[in-house]
Amino acid sequence: MKNQTKLSGCPFNYDFCPQNDHYLKAHLFGDIFAGNQLSAADRELVTIAALASLKGVAPQLAAHRTGAVNMGNTKEQVDELMAFLSAKGLSQCDNAADANAGAWPKGVPNTAYAQYFIGNSHLARITPKNMGEEEKTVLPLSNVTFEPGCRNNWHIHHGARQILICVAGRGWYQEWGKEPIAFNPGDVIDIPEGVKHWHGARKDSWFQHIATHVAVPNTKPGAEPNEWLEPVSDEVYNQLK
Template identity: 35%
Template sequence: MKSKILYRTLLILVLFIGCNESTEIHKDATLFSKGEIITNENFTGTAWLNMLAGPDSLNTMYAGLVTFEPGARTNWHSHPAGQILIATKGKGYYQEEGKDKRIMLQGETIKCLPNIKHWHGASQNSEFAHIAISDREKGPAQWFQPVTAAEYMP
């Protein structure tokens, strides 16, 4: 009788541990892939883009997942229609021209107003990812100079 109870207890424990290990493996799984490395001159460091929804003849809005390696960031830029950033991973920064740099953490959302010059990217010690949403109807992003080291880490 005692051996049956011990066997059942061990079986439950093994199943419980196995389920927890499986949960841990899936907990860190990424919802979307990083996509392709961005190869234009509008970024400092390495960043990837996974275009989740591109504009078309029915909908001029677009959404893309941008993943930044630690220290990577956009150049200063603006969007004629504004932009929405939804942080999905890590710790990043967002700054509008003339304002203090803000920290962005997973789950936070920032609304960038139309034609406001800004930049965003990863902190120096964390990979960072966000979904960027905008609208091409009023025109493409306007790109400016790179963010200097002094602006990035004052």
């Protein structure tokens, strides 16, 4: 009871299910916490690292991040651990607080294009398993994950149209001179070649989309595939609702 109360911040009594209550207290908070392999503080850090690698455990991860502080770690230590796991591509749960989080991999930090983004994004290449290496270049697919508030600069695709498929979270898409469009799971955006646009996450939500490009015939040779332009300013972005 002492360990359980310290970890959770309040005592738990499962009167509706005494068998479960006995199991948690006797085994988890008794036998396991009584072991001398790890301190209670270190045990919580290990638990967080394990939960961060899994999908569908958002409530447990959130509870143990709080519990880790209750058991003797600082909030800064817990945040540093989560940042390390994210930077190494080991965490699948950075978007655990988002009920729309999907099963697509987050990938690794999108450092190659970071200069064209405000905020942090991640990139996971998607390659069909039944294709050879030469065939994979015919249909390039990527899952791009935007952290809350992250968006790319205004840009134009030359020589190809871009297709975006939202798979998780909530985002925005906007073409130059037009109103922004809310981008939710299942939505598909077909962007014509040569159209100036941007896309990214909402302020309070992670956002994932699959991106691919389809070549457009008879385009001007030698043009850069992506023409990156000015950032989407905070003034413009913060007006979106």
